[in-house]
Amino acid sequence: MGSAPLPKWASEPCIMGIDEAGRGPVLGPMVYGCLYCACSYQKTLTSLNFADSKTLKEEKREELFENLKADNCIGWEVDIIDPKELSAKMLKRVKINLNEISHNSAMGLVSRVLDIGVLLTEVYVDTVGDAEKYRIKLTERFPGIKFVVAKKADSLYPVVSGASIVAKVTRDRALRDWVLDETAEDMHRNFGSGYPGDPETKAWLDYHKHPVFGFPTLVRFSWGTCTSYSKDMVEVVWESDKLDEDGSSSGKRQLKLSNVGVSGYNRKSEDVESSGKGRSKFFQARKLELITEF
Template structure:
């Protein structure tokens, strides 16, 4: 499993108004967890953040994502957290009698990260988030849950706001690292099967896994 969480709350985060980005990785693959990640910084650091080459993680190669993740981990002006939702939990919620759909699971994870960061003492003033469902309704839901915080919910927010791009990298690298060390309950699968990214499209290893094990 990848790093489960960032270090203790930075001192600046408890003294200066902060902004935070939230994004996810692993929504709808055939293998692995869904990971929500957030990255936060002082509002005064936003202009500098824009120079750090964070961008939508899907547009980067794996080694580029890893390098950027390692750089943000040691950057004392940045904080981050993750919420890793395992496949068993996703299935249990979506298949139980009183079903919880994937949108609601996603919303709850994002709100959980906001709550976690607030409980850490971070002076959260603004949150930017890649939408799940209707952006306007999602924004209203978040604002009602956390009055006093400015929420901006947008499609492709990971391409629009560097703080969301950073969160996208946090989520994607955390998920990728989890998949590299994935352990199946079935011993035979652990020995020989290459699973790839968890997305069959364009990934021959994942397609081979999907055709052999799932279909």
């Protein structure tokens, strides 16, 4: 991990497990975690009592995570995907869906471990989407590695169970220590589990929605869960410096978007006359305009 020298066992054939935590919640990051060790360490790994993190209490997960961190025969890595990044990718003009984000994260972890010099020969992954197509995709990207992609891999293979614990504890800590960017005086952190079906989470979303700015950055605003809250949001119009054919900016048009940023609604655009002259670059960059009436 980090700048620590690579252990001797990393030059032996190694096995890796990959799993995620936080795919379904509407709040907080999605975390991909991996655990790797020498293939010769597998029997010992089996005796460490790793299990699917969802079947363990928080205290046990924390204990196992600290144990694996202290084990010099185990390596691990995480990829923390911010809720803003998740929503931005899923709402791009050319959308990147959650499965693709997940695949890219898993492949990024494999690349990261290979790049530090670990001799990976086998990788076990909990499937996302079609297992066989995912296995082929991974094999084509990393032809020198044997991939096993299976449903419930976190309960079948101890190396994936360990990765599950890495991912789950990392996400739990990230959510617990999350610093809310927003400064509203009435904000609170009683958001429950973060899952859409949690009454406490739904109450938190309803309480913290804003008619103009939407939700706090903790929220994955691209989730369908957020759609029902958009009916109370106002329509926003801002100046858009539209480029002319010669590449210059006319500064005379506004872009009008309704229900932007929430999946499940159609975007409506309308051009509006606007001078746009003399505006500061600060305001141009943020598409802000001085108003005199409400």
